[in-house]
Amino acid sequence: MFDFFRNILRAFGTSLRLIASPKVTLDYPNEQEKRSDKARQSHAVDLKKCVACGTCAKACPAKAISIKNHCAGDKKVLDAFSIDYGKCCFCGICEAACHKKAITMTEKNKQSYRKNTIIKHVKKEQIKT
Ligand code: SF4
Ligand code: SF4
Numbered sequence: 001m002f003d004f005f006r007n008i009l010r011a012f013g014t015s016l017r018l019i020a021s022p023k024v025t026l027d028y029p030n031e032q033e034k035r036s037d038k039a040r041q042s043h044a045v046d047l048k049k050c051v052a053c054g055t056c057a058k059a060c061p062a063k064a065i066s067i068k069n070h071c072a073g074d075k076k077v078l079d080a081f082s083i084d085y086g087k088c089c090f091c092g093i094c095e096a097a098c099h100k101k102a103i104t105m106t107e108k109n110k111q112s113y114r115k116n117t118i119i120k121h122v123k124k125e126q127i128k129t
Contacts, residue, residue: 032109040092041109043083045122049102052078059097064088081122085113 026033035041052069053076064087068080095103 035107035109037107039107039109040090040095040105041107042085042105043094043120044104044106045081045083046102046104047078047081047122049100050078050081050098051100051102052076053099055097055099056094056103059093060088061091061093062087062089065094083120083122084118085120086118 052067054067054069057063057065057067064084066080066082066084067078069076069078071077090105092105095105
């Protein structure tokens with residue numbers, strides 16, 4: 001019986017101590033931690049520079065980039081470009097592999113994804129100027 005009350009008092013003391021201690025969690029997505037400026041996060045893809053060569057997709061170790069293209073004469077034309085953030089490990093190899101400097105890893109980060117938004121479809125109207 002003595003142990004019972006001692007454990008209740010101990011639990012009560014622990015609760016009071018935690019209530020009085022500073023908050024260590026963030027109210028995501030309203031609050032987000034500041035990332036390093038050097039952090040590699042979401043991609044900015046400049047489709048004006050992209051020549052649909054597919055080098056970034058071939059270089060990606062996670063097979064996260066999907067490119068659809070078609071040939072028009074001696075050129076390739078981009079039909080669709082997407083990045084699957086369920087696979088991406090944010091290594092930055094795609095940025096380094098692109099000889100047209102069309103991909104930039106930005107510090108903008110989404111720390112959680114819904115199933116229907118985990119694949120980023122880069123659309124023509126999202127062309128970065
Ligand atoms: S490597 Fe660069 S130019 Fe080639 S498909 Fe990827 S983003 Fe486009
Ligand atoms: S950052 Fe790495 S894993 Fe993510 S898309 Fe680029 S090459 Fe693939």
